[in-house]
Amino acid sequence: MLVADNLIKSYRRHADVVRVLNGLNLTVHDGEFVSIVGASGSGKSTLLHLLGTLDAPDAGTIWFDGRRIDNLPGRERDRLRNRTFGFIFQFYHLLPELSTLDNVLMPAYVNHSILGWWRTRRVWRARAEELLHRVGLGHRLTHKPRELSGGEMQRAAVARALMSRPRVLLADEPTGNLDVNTGNDIVRLLRELNRDDGVTIVMVTHNTELAAGTDRVIRMVQGRVQEERPSLLAAV
Numbered sequence: 001m002l003v004a005d006n007l008i009k010s011y012r013r014h015a016d017v018v019r020v021l022n023g024l025n026l027t028v029h030d031g032e033f034v035s036i037v038g039a040s041g042s043g044k045s046t047l048l049h050l051l052g053t054l055d056a057p058d059a060g061t062i063w064f065d066g067r068r069i070d071n072l073p074g075r076e077r078d079r080l081r082n083r084t085f086g087f088i089f090q091f092y093h094l095l096p097e098l099s100t101l102d103n104v105l106m107p108a109y110v111n112h113s114i115l116g117w118w119r120t121r122r123v124w125r126a127r128a129e130e131l132l133h134r135v136g137l138g139h140r141l142t143h144k145p146r147e148l149s150g151g152e153m154q155r156a157a158v159a160r161a162l163m164s165r166p167r168v169l170l171a172d173e174p175t176g177n178l179d180v181n182t183g184n185d186i187v188r189l190l191r192e193l194n195r196d197d198g199v200t201i202v203m204v205t206h207n208t209e210l211a212a213g214t215d216r217v218i219r220m221v222q223g224r225v226q227e228e229r230p231s232l233l234a235a236v
Ligand code: ADP
Pocket: 011, 012, 013, 018, 020, 038, 039, 040, 041, 042, 043, 044, 045, 046, 047
């Protein structure tokens, strides 16, 4: 479903050019839950940004459902990004002044004209509430982020990412700021969404135990995928 072909990506810092992705190839199948592991600085976040069209490669191509997506014009790219991909980050990126419910509503809000929003807001509100119940935050709708625990903030961020019914969730160290048990709960939630809704998930993680619970572990070394092996758990 999602294919990266020979991706090259460098960053320039002053006079230095650092090559982060160096001919990276990757195929993610529809309905898979894959994890990406690798040393800090090995290009995991860079790869996730490219897959989600948040950034473009210097060379190489990215395909989604057989359609090339790395070179789309701005508007089409925004549409694809908003509707096809959901993003989850290590530090949640919730807006501190907004309630949990309003944070989850935010993507729907920014994707509408004022009039369009006024007409459909009840539907969106109902969906946001439903998603918050689904992630276990039905009792936290009016809380502000600072009144939530880390795990609860990440659950809110998961609900927000699901608002547009994305086909693919791209999660960048979603448990990186959480204790082990809370992190396990978040991955369990992602697994449920993957299994029950068929959402494809690409998750970057430092935690090899968490990675072992996904369908496939992809290790990045020197800007390439070193190995792709089915995890032990998925094999039994
Ligand atoms: P990872 O997520 O695996 O830790 P990243 O993809 O964030 O790695 O970064 C890979 C390398 O690229 C790092 O050396 C990092 O410093 C560098 N890098 C990432 N983003 C930028 C940027 N916007 N400008 C310059 N260098 C960057």
